[in-house]
Amino acid sequence: MLETSARLLRLLSLLQTPRDWTGAALAERLGVDVRTVRRDIDKLRALGYPVDATPGVAGYRLGAGAKLPPLLLDDDEAVAVALGLRTAAGGTIAGIEDSSLRALAKLEQVLPARLRHRVGMLHEATVAVPAGGPTVDPDVLTAVAVAIRDHHRLRFDYRAHDGATSLRVTEPHRLAHTGRRWYLIGWDVDRADWRTYRVDRLRPRIPTGPRFAPREAPDADLPGYLSRGVSTAPYRYAARITLRVAAEVAAERIAPTVGVIEAVDAENCVLRTGSDSLDELAIYVAGFGFPFRVHEPPELVTHLRELAARLGAAAD
Numbered sequence: 302m303l304e305t306s307a308r309l310l311r312l313l314s315l316l317q318t319p320r321d322w323t324g325a326a327l328a329e330r331l332g333v334d335v336r337t338v339r340r341d342i343d344k345l346r347a348l349g350y351p352v353d354a355t356p357g358v359a360g361y362r363l364g365a366g367a368k369l370p371p372l373l374l375d376d377d378e379a380v381a382v383a384l385g386l387r388t389a390a391g392g393t394i395a396g397i398e399d400s401s402l403r404a405l406a407k408l409e410q411v412l413p414a415r416l417r418h419r420v421g422m423l424h425e426a427t428v429a430v431p432a433g434g435p436t437v438d439p440d441v442l443t444a445v446a447v448a449i450r451d452h453h454r455l456r457f458d459y460r461a462h463d464g465a466t467s468l469r470v471t472e473p474h475r476l477a478h479t480g481r482r483w484y485l486i487g488w489d490v491d492r493a494d495w496r497t498y499r500v501d502r503l504r505p506r507i508p509t510g511p512r513f514a515p516r517e518a519p520d521a522d523l524p525g526y527l528s529r530g531v532s533t534a535p536y537r538y539a540a541r542i543t544l545r546v547a548a549e550v551a552a553e554r555i556a557p558t559v560g561v562i563e564a565v566d567a568e569n570c571v572l573r574t575g576s577d578s579l580d581e582l583a584i585y586v587a588g589f590g591f592p593f594r595v596h597e598p599p600e601l602v603t604h605l606r607e608l609a610a611r612l613g614a615a616a617d
Contacts, residue, residue, distance in 0.1 A: 305341075310331070312341050314373045316352060316363040321358045357358050371473040376416055383420045385409055435484045435501040442476070444505045445485055454490065455511025457503040462535070469503075471496070472513045477527050480560050484527055488516055497530040528557040529573070534583045536575030538598050540582055544570050545592035554589055580602040 309330055324335040342352050342361060351366035374382065381425060385404040389397055408416060409526065448455040455473045460466050471487035474495075478484075483500035520526035532541045544551050548564035551572065554563060559573030572593075576582045582603055586593055595602050607609060 303363060309341055309344060310373060312338070313350065313363075314375075316345075316350075316361060317373060321355045321360045321362050327361070327582065329438075340387050345348060362366075371428060378411060379408070379416055380419055380423075383412070383416075384423060387424060394437050394442065396595065435482065435499075439523060441500060441503065441505060442483065444507075444509075445476060445500065445617050448505075448509050449475065450511050451509075452515055454513055455487070456506040456510055458506065460496060460502040468506075469498070471498075474516070474518065475523060476500070477523065479527075479556070481556075482558070484525065486519070486530075497527060524557065525561065527559050531558050532560045533573055533575035537577045538579060538601060539575045540573070540586075540598060540601055541596045542572045542574070542586055543594045543595075544568065544572055544589070551589075551591065551616065576611065580608075583608055 311331060312327065312509070315327060323342070324338050326366040327338045328335045331341075333341075336379075345352050351364040352361050354361060383405060386401045386408065389401040400584060407419065412420065424450070445455065447453075455470075455471050457469055458466050458493060459469045459495065469486070473485055473487040475486045476483060477486060485498045485499065485500055488494070489496040518526075544548055545568065546560075546566055548570035551562050551570050552582050555572065555574075560572045563571045563573070565571060572586075574582070574585075579601055586595075
């Protein structure tokens with residue numbers, strides 16, 4: 302049988318997993334009887350851990366309290382949290398850098414030497430490249446996430462590409478992060494259609510709207526839906542281009558926010574992208590260095606012929 306202190310730590314570790322535990326299951330895992338489990342649960346509550354009893358069954362789960370109790374992490378979890386905090390310190394959420402560094406300092410202070418070495422080794426071997434995208438207010442992210450969780454309509458002022466601001470009313474569905482930007486996918490109530498919004502361009506209005514019944518997602522492949530929505534839909538020209546390389550090779554050069562890549566066979570793929578400028582499309586695709594063929598729009602085909610003639614004349 303484990304000593305009391307070791308048993309309490311083991312019990313806390315079990316309760317921090319996202320499931321309900323019956324008293325009998327906890328007793329079996331700890332090698333004690335159910336009465337001892339009840340006493341240990343009371344000890345954890347006295348220490349400030351909010352252990353809730355599951356209604357209808359003799360079960361327990363760790364709940365939310367008025368203050369944050371200490372967390373018990375295994376080795377891999379501790380390393381993952383440390384690396385996540387390092388990443389957040391240089392991320393795209395405004396104002397979170399200092400909080401991330403403070404939390405990281407607290408964590409590294411109590412890490413065992415073996416884990417501190419692992420985290421330090423990964424940090425020294427890694428170079429962080431600034432995201433370069435716009436930052437997002439964490440309070441805005443929280444407000445959007447709460448509206449999604451509670452199924453509340455979200456009202457916000459939204460700044461479009463041209464700088465014009467309008468009031469939008471949505472049924473928020475999911476937040477998405479591409480590595481450089483945050484997006485909200487939601488049902489636009491006034492337009493009666495799904496829309497994708499950049500979170501750095503919206504400012505929520507308080508209070509939120511009434512509750513709504515969640516709709517089915519606009520696409521089973523939400524990442525693909527987002528990619529199409531931000532890479533082709535907003536632009537004047539939508540291009541379909543065959544690239545003479547495998548889809549995996551193209552994906553290494555083309556971000557999902559720039560275009561959607563569809564495999565054709567082992568040596569060819571189709572790129573769907575968009576722009577308001579034919580020059581931008583032509584130079585961008587030519588810059589990959591891949592052999593390619595443009596199918597649409599016809600304006601781009603004509604523009605490429607004219608551009609090729611001008612470039613050829615310049616080289617003569």
